Amino acid sequence: MSKHRTVFLPRNLEIEVLITERPPEFRPFNQDHLRFILHQISNIYARNNDRYSDARVPLNSSILVRYISNYQDYLRYLIDCGIIETNGYYKPNEKSRCYGFSKHYRNVELKGEVITNRLLLAKLNSSLYRGDEYHEATTKRGYLTKHFGSGKLIIDGVAATEWLDQSFQPDQDVYKKGITAINNFKEQNWHFSLSEKGGRLYSDLTGIKKELRNFLSYEGKPLVEKDISCSQPFMLLGLLKPDFWKHPNSSTEFRLRNISDEVWSKYKCSNKYFNKIVSHINMLVNSYEIGHGNGFDDIQLYRDLVGDGSYYDYLTMMYQEECHERFADRERIKKTVMWIMNGNQYDLYIPPGGMKCNPIELFSMLFPSVHNFLVLLKEIGHEYVARLLQGVESFIVLNRIGRRINKERPNMPLFTIHDCIVTTIDNEAYLEAVMLEEIEKHIGCRPSIKTKCWTPKNLQ
Incomplete structure (x- = not known):
């Protein structure tokens, strides 16, 4: 103690x-x-x-x-x-x-x-x-939070503090947040909670500044993160599977009701609206299976781009070509696209003869079927798309990948940062294999996985 x-x-x-x-x-x-x-x-x-x-x-x-x-x-x-x-x-x-x-x-x-x-x-x-949030998280996700309590997740507090001192002023909020986070890791003072809306697991690892993660190790071993490329746009593919909208036969099936009973009830409140969504998805799937040239080729393009991780690179090229300096960097384009996916449906309305550089209009020209599907999903409220996508992410990352690894290798260190999973460098090959297998099994498409080793050399 x-x-x-x-x-x-x-x-x-x-x-x-x-x-x-x-x-x-x-x-x-x-x-x-x-x-x-x-x-x-x-x-x-x-x-x-x-x-x-x-x-x-x-x-x-x-x-x-x-x-x-x-x-x-x-x-x-x-x-x-x-x-x-x-x-x-x-x-x-x-x-x-x-x-x-x-x-x-x-x-x-x-x-x-x-x-x-x-x-x-x-x-x-x-x-x-501890509070109810802590107990809920450690009860439902104990197979993940247990690795914090092992005493083996260590931060190099001296080096981390030196980096903070060199990068920020002590009275800045970013410095205060950093020094507090470093101390929590040093004293093994952990906090956990689960998001009510998307089911995400929040921990000291999700809250610490990403640069400071480079000073962490587990049992003296370097840590490696495996990140799902274009995660939120990629997860949208799961919503385009007809079976996703069916009533589940078991709690392990990849079904909307298993992901969020609240969102399921919201969509089911009107059978007419729910059937409209299902009919639209069936129409897209049937048209895709018939072949190209039927007006839905953008579904295949979207699938290819989010699958190989080049989605944002493609959009960067297209937006810069059409809008020039308005979208000069990739991060701005990424934020704009996420706004298009999760924003208010009225913001997605495209007036006739809209501006050439209207980002919504350009997105709808590139991916008309995807855009129309998003508008349809938002008829009950735009906030439910973000909940759905985060719910799909949590179901796959926490429920399927996390539980499977805990069953097969219960002593393997495993941490999650939403769509990113972390382990020691000697377990990275196994982790990536499980991620690819489980994600393809549920989404129907193989994702691109980005790998990054946490080391202070990343900050040089």
């Missing part, structure tokens, strides 16, 4: 000075409890600063009370002292009240302090006091 825990506070906040000048009037009071609550604000914001634009983060009362029974006294004290602020908004069982540092303590460098309170440390080191 860890005999201490590092917490991060604003550098200009001196706890001893604060409690001397403003002695707390409530009891019981403990300095480490105060540090822990302040750390929750800085830690949650560091992990998710892209989600909280006003620098205020939700504090879950059901979790806080497990560690500190009178946590509300601490929060009121910190507000009265002008250390933190709150929006005051709270909705039972739905939205936690949000807290953030006041302006004087907000945009400053963080400093690490150590808490040693034995009772608090015992709770922090016990999984019994």
Whole structure:
């Protein structure tokens, strides 16, 4: 059991000075409890600063009370002292009240302090006091989260911190997030959750800055990632299989209802609409099987491009040819295409005589059948396409590949970062073979897999 825990506070906040000048009037009071609550604000914001634009983060009362029974006294004290602020908004069982540092303590460098309170440390080191998100993730995905608890996933904290120091200023959010993530790996302080909408597994590995992953190793061995090229566009091919929309006979079948019962119910709320989707897919499949020259050749082109991983390269060439400087780089094109796939259906409407450089119009010219299928799927709400594609990804990566490897090689280190799977360098050939086999089995097409070894040399 860890005999201490590092917490991060604003550098200009001196706890001893604060409690001397403003002695707390409530009891019981403990300095480490105060540090822990302040750390929750800085830690949650560091992990998710892209989600909280006003620098205020939700504090879950059901979790806080497990560690500190009178946590509300601490929060009121910190507000009265002008250390933190709150929006005051709270909705039972739905939205936690949000807290953030006041302006004087907000945009400053963080400093690490150590808490040693034995009772608090015992709770922090016990999984019994974790939140429901943690328990759900470790229960449903324990065959993946168990590799974090082995104590063998190690970060070179000194080298990682040196890279942060050379790359960013200490008061930048990216630095704060990085230094917090490094410390969590050093102290083996893991957090897990499952996405309610897409079923993705979130962990400290998904949250750490990608450059910092180059300082990780497992049992002293280098780690290798296997990434599915053009993942989201590739997963769309799974939705074009007629069997995908059928009622499942078992929980292991690649069926919409097995992926998301909520999305299944949404599409099935209107039999007329559901049958319209199925008829459209059957029409596309039958036309594809008859042969080329029937107006659906773009399906084959799309399939070839996402299958061999050249989809974004092809779109980059086409968009630059038509739109010139408007789409000068591949990343901008990738974001635009993802917006076309997941955006509001009204954004996808193409007015007659639209601009030549309209990205939606150009996409629909290149892939008319794919575009029309996306518009059809979004008639009940554009957000369900993203949920579907993430659900397909999670079903294959977590349920099929992850479970199979856990059954065949239960001691093999295995980590996931959404559409990317990570293992040690001595297991990479086996991992890629399983990925190719399972993905082709469910999607009906063999993907392109990109390989990258994590090493600090990648940052030179």
